[in-house]
Amino acid sequence: MAGNKDDFPYQLRIWEQAKKEIDSLDGSQLIFVEKGLKRIKQRGLNCGSPLHGKLEGYRKLKNRKMGLRIVFGQDARKNTIKIIDIVALGKRSDAEVYKTATARIKK
Numbered sequence: 001m002a003g004n005k006d007d008f009p010y011q012l013r014i015w016e017q018a019k020k021e022i023d024s025l026d027g028s029q030l031i032f033v034e035k036g037l038k039r040i041k042q043r044g045l046n047c048g049s050p051l052h053g054k055l056e057g058y059r060k061l062k063n064r065k066m067g068l069r070i071v072f073g074q075d076a077r078k079n080t081i082k083i084i085d086i087v088a089l090g091k092r093s094d095a096e097v098y099k100t101a102t103a104r105i106k107k
Contacts, residue, residue: 008038008041008042009041009042009044009082010040010041010042010043010044010082010083010084011041011082011083011084012037012040012041012072012083012084012085012086013083013084013085013086014086015085015086015087015088015104017088017100017104018086018087018088018089021088021089021090022089025089028066029066029068032063032066032068033068033070033089036061036063036070037070037086039061040061040070040072040084040086041084044084045059045073045074045084047059047061048060048061048062048070048072049061049062051071051098054102054105055071055098055101055102055105057073057074058071058072058073058087058101058105059071059072059073060072062092067091067092067093068089068090068091069088069089069090069091069092069097069098070086070088070089071086071087071088071089071097071098071101072084072085072086072087073085073087087101087104087105088100088101088104
């Protein structure tokens with residue numbers, strides 16, 4: 001049955017602040033994010049590109065045309081790769097999304 005949460009090997013936990021960022025997106029941006037989240041649920045940490053520096057261990061999925069990034073990583077608290085944390089969404093301009101993700105992870 002399509003849409004069943006068991007169809008995907010990974011579960012997503014979207015941080016509250018990231019949920020607010022998703023809710024503020026327009027239609028075309030939301031389509032990219034929904035496809036990206038589905039891809040993360042299917043492939044886990046095998047999709048996107050690795051991040052470096054303070055975000056080492058996290059990954060990004062990007063839409064170059066829109067300038068949007070989804071920052072995600074393994075649920076460190078449960079030490080499992082079955083739950084993927086969606087930490088932040090936003091534009092790359094002035095590295096805003098990466099600064100936001102770094103601040104959230106530090107908390």
